[in-house]
Amino acid sequence: MPRALVVNPNTSPAMTAGIRATAERVFQPPWSCVVARAPAGPESLESWRDYHLASVCILPLLREHPDVDGIVLACFGDPGLYLLKEVVTAPVVGVAEASVSLALLLGGKFGILAGMCRAVELMDSMVRTYGLEPRYAGTYPLDMRVLDFEEHRAETLDALERAGRALRERGADVLLLGCAGLTGFVPDLEARVHVTVIDPVEAGCRLLQAIVDSGLRVSHTGIYARPAAQRMRDLERLFSKEMVELLKEGEQE
Structure with a gap:
């Protein structure tokens, strides 16, 4: 086994x-x-x-x-x-490499939903390392600490929706939850933003x-x-x- x-x-x-x-x-x-x-x-x-x-x-x-x-x-x-x-x-x-690999198969451009504002530069650097900038719509921060996601689930979901809509306006047709702490949010978020959302842990x-x-x-x-x-x-x-x-x-x- x-x-x-x-x-x-x-x-x-x-x-x-x-x-x-x-x-x-x-x-x-x-x-x-x-x-x-x-x-x-x-x-x-x-x-x-x-x-x-x-x-x-x-x-x-x-x-x-x-x-x-x-x-x-x-x-x-x-x-x-x-x-x-x-x-x-x-x-x-x-x-992350699993999520972006799946995103390339499922849409034209992907966007990342991250926690703190600092994460934007970290995600940008990672995408450059993986050589995927032409397919990258950007990272949008929730402006929340990672450890707060599950404790404040309703607030987190609202922030994810705002970030997801912002990334859709930038051309993203696949969204990646940019933190393992966001695992489990996919069904609720997809119902709000109406695009494919990838759970990184599941991916x-x-x-x-x-x-x-x-x-x-x-x-x-x-x-x-x-x-x-x-x-x-x-x-x-x-x-x-x-x-x-x-x-x-x-x-x-």
């Missing part, structure tokens, strides 16, 4: 519960899944500092769950995605299923080639012995 690891790279129990609800709905038998959050680090990821710190904090989860058939990285910034694809043998899917889980069921693997001969053996200096000053070993795993001699 195939088994997926769904990683929440922040430390929020509430957001992890929302991610788990979506993942367990997708991964029906013969699939199963385990949903785990970072053992340490930021409670929500809203800056480059948060992204880069989280990318290291999730590494212990790889050792705790070594025999999974695939990994879903459940944060829309895809923090640490390239690192994971370098060192993990099983397929790894980021929920990541379903694309991982398709990749594994098709017998496909991440190529390790190009951009995701195994890292060369590296002389690591004084890592013990910053990290535990276990973390140092994790940071060195996956190297090529």
